Amino acid sequence: MTTATRDLAGLTARMAEIAPGLRVETGPGATGPYAYDASNYRVLPWAVAFPRTADDVVAVLRACREAGVPVTARGGGTSMAGNAVGLGVVLDFSRHMNRILDIDPEARTARVETGVVLDALRGATALHGLDFGPDPSSHSRCTLGGMIGNDACGNRSVRDGRTSGHVEALEIVTADGVRAVADRSGLHPVDPQDAGLVDRLEADVRRLIADNLEPIRTELGRIPRQVSGYQLHRLLPENGFDMARALVGTEGTCAVVTAATVRLVATAQASALLTLGYDDVVDAAEDVPEILRFSPSAVEGMDEAIVATMRVRRGPDSVTGLPEGRAWLYVELEGEDQAAVDARAAELLDVLKAQGRLTGGRVVESPAERRSLWRVREDGAGLAARLVDGGESWPGWEDAAVAPENLAAYLRDFRKLLTSHGLTGVLYGHFGAGCVHVRIDFDPATDTGRAVMRRFLSEAATLVVSHGGTLSGEHGDGRARSELLEVMYSHRMIRAFAAFKRIFDPDGLLNPGVIVEPAPLDADLALRELPLVDTSFTFPHDTDGFTGAVRRCVGIGRCRSDSGGVMCPSYRATGEENDSTRGRARMLQEMVRGEAVQDGWRSTEVKDALDLCLSCKACSSDCPVGVDMATYKAEFLHQHYKGRLRPRSHYSLGWLPKTSGLAGYAARPVNLLLRGPLGRLLARLGGVTTKRRIPAFASRRALRKTLRAAKTPGPAKALLFVDSFTRAFRPQVAGAASRVLADAGITCTPRDGLCCGLTWVSTGQLSVARRIMARTVAHLDDGDDRPIIVAEPSCAAALKRDVPELLGTEAAQRVADRVHTFTGALTDLAEQGWTPPPLPEDVVLQTHCHEYATFKGRRPADLLRRLGVRTVDEAEGCCGLAGNFGFEAEHYDTSMAVADLALKPRLDALDGRPVVADGFSCATQIDHLAGDRSIRALHLAELLDPAADQPGETS
Structure with a gap:
């Protein structure tokens, strides 16, 4: 060092x-x-x-x-x-050096910068019927450079192997700043003036290989997944001195890769997915050799803990298509003809049933089920990190591999080793390649726990080597396993590794402490015992409160994805690590740690990191470990501004439920005032952007008429909670909701005058929010157990989650248990056989982020399809307004950038289709984006309203 x-x-x-x-x-x-x-x-x-x-x-x-x-x-x-x-x-490299430089469909190659995300490359090559074979579960955010560094594999490695097998050339910079190209015949200078330096480097490598032929031939390349150490066997004479593939898997310790030319594979024309159930992962492993006879493209395994966690986090319907069992294999078969693939799948299923280990098996026909099942597997690392019982598990031995025929025996002995150390592990991985991922309930925060971890890892290394295996099967050695390489390799091989690095990096400046001259595996561990922090939120799902909550982030990085799900809108807009959920969580961890960030809740660095968080709550659902940055931000703002002057928008927008109630008594003159110069002045004074039109307030008269019309005869089966946004800006939604619910057999009594406290939460005014919430709970928890239906999704989410987590009382939880969104009420409470009025065939939908995150399995898109809408074009992602965020002057540009990602393109291509947006923020953003176009977002209740043209319900 x-x-x-x-x-x-x-x-x-x-x-x-x-x-x-x-x-x-x-x-x-x-x-x-x-x-x-x-x-x-x-x-x-x-x-x-x-x-x-x-x-x-x-x-x-x-x-x-x-x-x-x-x-x-x-x-x-x-x-x-x-x-x-x-x-x-x-x-x-991910920020700027992320370009696809060339795709040659005829040669089936692509040249890319190493910061390009795998999914971006795959999306571009798919246009030519081609793909990049290796597909790690992190494909939505991992880069080609990282895959090259670790020699990554993926779910289909049974067919496609490792990244090294797909690399044709690497463009590198050496430690002393010389550019060169490593290809399958050697090393070549980019600048002819560097020819002497590059030739000497290559000559030194050739001498090293010639001097070590025996250990290289006998110790390296023994099994398909042998990633540990350096791949010096690629440089053997019989392998053509393949310098490009020898540098794959060096983890940035020998040279810095700036671009790569990679080989592509043809996309399969037909495929079938089998899900196979077993009592135990060892039973599943026993069947792998037989499965491999059928030439599958993927054989993936996992145990029951991952599935249980997924169902709790994302709803019981998030995992479908699995047969009975406590462990499962996914087996994918591919080919050119669907009938032939289906026949192979049926034959394989019959063969495995005859083996007698299956508890169940089926071919998954539904594309939706297939997507759902693959998502469970791809989120395995995150789901295993924080399980349904609250237990935490950690990597460190997450990556070992053996030959597939040795997998069952290895797993049997490995579980015995876990038991002997008092540890448990969550198992999943690439069973068809003999590579098992496991996260283990180590205790790296304490001296005792670290000692147990060190002993276990040393014994695990000995165990996997005794089974002919490797410490790393795709993730690389890194700081976790480099110290253990001497268990796997001879002293002569270890010296050869050191000499190879020294040739490229004589001063040891490239990623020191990894592979060569390794740092101790228990040095620089992030986790340590930290003091508990007093907070307003109770953080009931985290045993260590706020400290445990922010520790949820283990760096999986799904928040850095550019597509799929809703998280993280600000990262998608800016591309900055600091604007990702992970970046913010890491800054909060630094704050709690108290070393680099030393001023705690007063930290301006943490405040800046949280600034562009839209509080959309999508991370609480999309993040595999359930990070809830909206709640963490609210807590931070509360603590940061305690006893201090707040930003102006916290007063003007945070207190909106109060001021809008007053404005309703003089709605017409107030609206006229706000439309003129004085309104723009007031907006600037309140920290509100003048680039948006302030929504018109509804009059109290219109509200009273709506509530009278909303009352239905006979006993009411539910309460219709008239939230602050509906009351102040669109009372007609309450009327429409009441009529639709009554038509569906859910008669309601309107409940006005209460507030969920959301605006005070989002601006971090938690003391006020608690008072507002306590009053609301006291009025609602009066012995009435009828469902509470809320038309505004953000307010429903606040009642469902924020209220019990901030108040921490049984009464608050009782109220939360009764809360339904409008969509949820029609899904769960409507009379059987209810049919709405005729609906349009095609609808554009903007789902509110809080509804998406909090009410799992109760999405408007699913309801609309069930009710007969043929095509629901959902703008998957945040609208960008996000309550107070998009109204704040300093956030307007980010708000619009987020809208550009999904919502605005759909409005630009609207073509007369109705737009549905239940959230008031979403509807307001749509109105703003529409400009002079006659586009108005409808609440779902307005779309389904059996009497759409009701008099006396406008402002």
């Missing part, structure tokens, strides 16, 4: 001198999120650089070599072994 003096100012000045325009960030607000990846480790870098070109990379490496400063290359930061954290300078 370097002992260079830390001279950040000098280093950044030097980089600026030789790379003008290069962005380099320092300070805890910038470096804190980069201290972590998806592993157990934390190493705070000194600076983070964001190169745009290979020349920028050259400049960074030359400046760092002059100063003796280490460099760590980083892609999506999804590494689970501590491969992407380090002292010195971190190079983030």
Whole structure:
């Protein structure tokens, strides 16, 4: 490890001198999120650089070599072994060096920069009927550079193998800043002036291989998933001195890869998915050799803990299509003819039934079920990290592999080893390739727990080697396993690894502490015992309160995905790590830790990290470990501004339920006032953007007429909670909701004058929110157990989740248990056989983020389809307004950037279809985006209203 003096100012000045325009960030607000990846480790870098070109990379490496400063290359930061954290300078390739440079369909190759996300490449190649074979579960956010660094594989590695098998050439920068191309015949300089240096480097490597032929031939390349160490066998004479593939899996310790030419595979024309149930993962492993005879493209396994957690987190319908069992295999077969593939699937199922280990098996026909099942498997690492019982598990031995025929025996002995140490593990992984992922309930926060962890990992290394296996099957050795390489390899092989690195990196500046001269596996562990923090929210699902809540983030990084789900809108808009859910969670962890961030709740760095969080709550559902950044932000704002002057918008927008109630008594003059110059002045004084039109207030008279009309004869089966937004801006929705519910057999009594407290929560005014909520709970928990139906999804979500978690009382929970959205009421409470009035065939839908996150399995899109709408074009993602966020002057641009992701394109292509948006924020954003076009978002109740043209219900 370097002992260079830390001279950040000098280093950044030097980089600026030789790379003008290069962005380099320092300070805890910038470096804190980069201290972590998806592993157990934390190493705070000194600076983070964001190169745009290979020349920028050259400049960074030359400046760092002059100063003796280490460099760590980083892609999506999804590494689970501590491969992407380090002292010195971190190079983030994902921000700018993420371009697809060329696709050659005839040659079936693509040339890409290493920051490109795998799914972006796959989306581009799919247009040509091609794909990149390796497909890690993190495909929506992992980069090609990270895959190259770790020699990643994926769910279909039975067919497609490892990344190294698909690399044709790598464009690299050496530790001393020389650009070269490594291909399948050697190493070549980019600049002819560097020919001498590159030729000497290659000659040194050739001598090293010639001197070590025997150990390289006998110790490397023994099983398909042998990723540990360096792949020096690629350089053997019989393998053609394949320098490109030898550098794959070196984890950034030998050179920095800036671009790659990769080979593509043809997309299969036909496929079938079988789900197979077993009593036990060992039974499942016993069947793998027989399954492999049928040439599957994927054989994936998992145990019951992952499935149970998924159902709790995302609803009971989130996992369908599994047969009876406590462990499962997914087996995918592919080919050119669907009938032939189906016949193979049926034959395989018959063969496995005859083996006698199956508890059940089926071919999954439904595309929706297939997507659901693959999502469970892909979220395995996150789901296993925080299980349904609240238990935590950690990586460290998540990646070992054996030959598939040895898998059952290895698993049997491995579970005995776990038991002997008093540990339990959640098992899943690539059973067809003999690679098992496991997260284990280590206790890395205590000295005793770390000692147990070290003993276990040492014995596990001995165990897997005794079964002919490897420490790492795809994640790399990193900080987690590099120290254990001496258990797997001879001293001569270890010396050869060291010599190989020394040839490329004589000063040891590239990702030091990994593979060669490894750091102790229990050094730099992120987790430690921390004091509990007093908070307003109770955080009932986390045993250590706020500390345990922010610790939920283990770096999986699904929040960095550009598509799928709703999380994280601000990251999708800016592309900045600090604006991701993970980046914010890491800053909160730094705050609780109290080292780099030392001013606790008063931290401006943490406030800045949270600033662009829209509080959409999507992460509480989409994040595999259930991070709820909206709640964490509310708690932080409450603590940060305690006893201090707040931003103006916290008063103008946070107190909107009160001010809107007063405005209703003089709605017409107030609306006229707000439309003129004085209104714009008031907006500026209140911290509200003047680029939006303030929604018109409804009069109290209109509200009274609506509530009178909303009363239905006879005994009411439910309460219709008339929330502050419906009351103040669109009382007609309450009338429509009452009529639709009555038509569906759910007669309601309107309940006005109460508030959920949402606006005070979102602005962090939790003391006020508690008073408002306590009053509401006292009025609703009066012995009445009828359902409470809320037309506004955000208010329903606040009553369902925020109220019990902030008040922490049994009464609050009783109220929460009764709460339904309008969609949920029609789904769960409507009379059997109810049919609505005729509906349009096609609808554009904007689902409210809070409804999406909180009311799992009760989505408007599903209801509309069941009611007969043929096509529901859902703008999947946040509308961008998000309550107070999009009205705040400083957030307007981000709000519009988020709207551009999904909602605005659908409005631009509307073509006369009705737009449905139950959320008031969503409807307001749609009105703003529509401009002069005659587009008005309908609440679902208005779409279903049997008497749509009711008099006296407008302002």
